[in-house]
Amino acid sequence: GNSVTQMEGPVTLSEEAFLTINCTYTATGYPSLFWYVQYPGEGLQLLLKATKADDKGSNKGFEATYRKETTSFHLEKGSVQVSDSAVYFCALSHSGAGSYQLTFGKGTKLSVIP
């Protein structure tokens, strides 16, 4: 079946450090890939997405490239800020029950310290 594996946290970084959160997936067909972010006490927000191989999603300084050959969608940011502290979820979409469903990774908690 479909699954998403992302690196376990928590991840603690100093402000302006480089961030990588690894995400790999298993899926049939050609899923779309997403990164969602959940700030403390809030719901999930779409951070970025990619719909086909070699696509790069980007938003707010975050980037992730859809790598079909390695079945990966690693999230990167060159210089993190305290405001980036949140839980990050990698996800893929697939067709199920007549509609598209999301399968999530377990989430990676990021803490950025000044």
Next chain:
Amino acid sequence: GAVVSQHPSWVICKSGTSVKIECRSLDFQATTMFWYRQFPKQSLMLMATSNEGSKATYEQGVEKDKFLINHASLTLSTLTVTSAHPEDSSFYICSARERMTLRGQETQYFGPGTRLLVL
């Protein structure tokens, strides 16, 4: 961007009572809404998929009679936790899929979640 609201954001209730949670798409029509449950420090677990005008499809292990889902319009879905018990305490999140899709791929927009505490 697309906005999804949930009401209430917080609810505390006594064991044995029923609780209704509303999920609304505010600026788009949602043919499909999803209900998730999130335990502390864990990922979202899909409970059910709800298509407007039809019965919800529940994931394995989710009790249909316990978690009643109604999707009466293109902008509103409700989840009713019937005869709630302390083990039902959780963070419930809904999401909505826009009616229009791009290249058949989907983006879901999430509500802010409803925290349920059953005493």
